[in-house]
Amino acid sequence: MPIPPPLNFQASALLALLLLLDGNMFSLPEPPSGPLEKIFQYIDLHQDEFVQTLREWVAVESDSIQPVPRLRQELLRMMTMAADRLQHLGASVQCVDLGSQELPGGQSLPIPPVILAELGTDPKKPTVCFYGHLDVQPAKREDGWHTDPYSLTEVDGKLYGRGATDNKGPVLAYIHAVSTFQALEQGLPVNLKFILEGMEEAGSVALEELIRREKERFFAGVNYIVISDNLWLSGRKPALTYGTRGNAYFLVEVKCRDQDFHSGTFGGILHEPMADLVALLGSLVNSSGHILIPGIYDSVAPLPEDEKATYEAIELDLEEYCSSSQVERFLFDTKEEILMHLWRYPSLSIHGIEGAFDEPGAKTVIPGRVVGKFSIRLVPHMNVSMVEKQVKQYLEDVFSKRKSSNRMTVSMVVGLPPWLANVNDPQYLAAKRAIRTVFGTDPDMIRDGSSIPIARTFQDILQKSVMMLPLGAVDDGEHSQNEKINRWNYIEGSKLFAAFFLEMAKLQSQ
Ligand SMILES: *[C@@H]1O[C@H](CO)[C@@H](O)[C@H](O)[C@H]1NC(C)=O
Numbered sequence: 001m002p003i004p005p006p007l008n009f010q011a012s013a014l015l016a017l018l019l020l021l022d023g024n025m026f027s028l029p030e031p032p033s034g035p036l037e038k039i040f041q042y043i044d045l046h047q048d049e050f051v052q053t054l055r056e057w058v059a060v061e062s063d064s065i066q067p068v069p070r071l072r073q074e075l076l077r078m079m080t081m082a083a084d085r086l087q088h089l090g091a092s093v094q095c096v097d098l099g100s101q102e103l104p105g106g107q108s109l110p111i112p113p114v115i116l117a118e119l120g121t122d123p124k125k126p127t128v129c130f131y132g133h134l135d136v137q138p139a140k141r142e143d144g145w146h147t148d149p150y151s152l153t154e155v156d157g158k159l160y161g162r163g164a165t166d167n168k169g170p171v172l173a174y175i176h177a178v179s180t181f182q183a184l185e186q187g188l189p190v191n192l193k194f195i196l197e198g199m200e201e202a203g204s205v206a207l208e209e210l211i212r213r214e215k216e217r218f219f220a221g222v223n224y225i226v227i228s229d230n231l232w233l234s235g236r237k238p239a240l241t242y243g244t245r246g247n248a249y250f251l252v253e254v255k256c257r258d259q260d261f262h263s264g265t266f267g268g269i270l271h272e273p274m275a276d277l278v279a280l281l282g283s284l285v286n287s288s289g290h291i292l293i294p295g296i297y298d299s300v301a302p303l304p305e306d307e308k309a310t311y312e313a314i315e316l317d318l319e320e321y322c323s324s325s326q327v328e329r330f331l332f333d334t335k336e337e338i339l340m341h342l343w344r345y346p347s348l349s350i351h352g353i354e355g356a357f358d359e360p361g362a363k364t365v366i367p368g369r370v371v372g373k374f375s376i377r378l379v380p381h382m383n384v385s386m387v388e389k390q391v392k393q394y395l396e397d398v399f400s401k402r403k404s405s406n407r408m409t410v411s412m413v414v415g416l417p418p419w420l421a422n423v424n425d426p427q428y429l430a431a432k433r434a435i436r437t438v439f440g441t442d443p444d445m446i447r448d449g450s451s452i453p454i455a456r457t458f459q460d461i462l463q464k465s466v467m468m469l470p471l472g473a474v475d476d477g478e479h480s481q482n483e484k485i486n487r488w489n490y491i492e493g494s495k496l497f498a499a500f501f502l503e504m505a506k507l508q509s510q
């Protein structure tokens, strides 16, 4: 096969210069020296091979969501491919069988094994454990994909394919970083462990239990956990993620009877369940977005001065953000307020009403039983069980004031706590330095407004430092049609992980 022209160091420098001119946000990276120079050259030279491996992985339809035997077989094949790859690196690999998943209707499907792998056990080196997942969301061409979702297609430096950014690309970038050290016969600067699962998109079935079980064994020597399963806030500027919001999801049922009524026959003499429910839902939050449940803000962490500065430093073009979201005006007018209300303050959203008559047309029904759905995004240091108590108490108070004859039941069906890391942990410092080396800029220090329970799970069970080091750009479209990862992100991301390993070793030896 002809060797494609490499993007050599001069080309990277040129690219960086172009970026500098375009937006003035980058300074030129220091030319790498020592072991890094060779590593970066090697990665640039082999980038087409790396893209080819991603093509092979994307070609496997490892959809964990649709309960179809053929797809489950594909998922198992994906796990075997990854295990083989790690074995090739010389890792000792264990595939932990998690039994099977019973589905409604009596069907049962095998749960893909979790891969636990280990490479290097030098007691003088830090041990970094990488978490990733190899399953994907469903995707069909008819959903609106411009290309076959399972055939990686490059257009203008964008590699389109299901799983390209979530999460196969980042997992492979990490593996390429490791294999580059080996190809160059450079010793690995850190001990490595891998935990790769195949059920993330389906709620990480059985994973928490496995982490608990392996706490004193597989995870015993682990110092740091790295996850690369989210996105940057921007198209060009890298980010480090140090927190996610939690979620408390509530159902509030108001019931008169199971059957519906006719409004001509009963309208005027009933306590209508829907009227009760709408009043309940309408009492939760005011039109400024302020949650009206007493006590709910009591344990929200106060805002220190130095935290304010971190929001000022983040690149976000508010006008562009408004127009790309097709929103005329947000609840807040400044970048800082918007970021804080996405990341460090709670929010309450109303999601829907079950049992409501939601077809087009003018049917004169009075629903006999309705269920409202809303959830609260939780932030440090809110406590899930405290929030549950406050919500139930408040809704009971509001409901009792209505003196309705209906029955109201409130239940919390999801309770995920928020996650917040210490950004002064050594691995955050190492990642910042690595980002500076590869991209010539400091990262955006970001949080994620949604809930990614895996980080909190690792932190709670293992009590270790967890970091999210994303590779993908903001427009990668994880879970949506035309998911992609940019070739640039994928290849520079491989360099980033390699530089990160070296920085970790440096910090350890200081
Ligand atoms: C919502 O509540 C907050 C806190 O009490 C208050 O500052 C704000 O003015 C209220 N907004 C409206 C529109 O009433």
Ligand SMILES: *[C@@H]1O[C@H](CO)[C@@H](O)[C@H](O)[C@H]1NC(C)=O
Pocket: 383, 384, 385, 386
């Ligand atoms: C949350 O609050 C409950 C009391 O409502 C308390 O028992 C529990 O220990 C708290 N949990 C944490 C993590 O603070």
Ligand SMILES: [Zn+2]
Pocket: 133, 166, 167, 200, 229
């Ligand atoms: Zn993912």
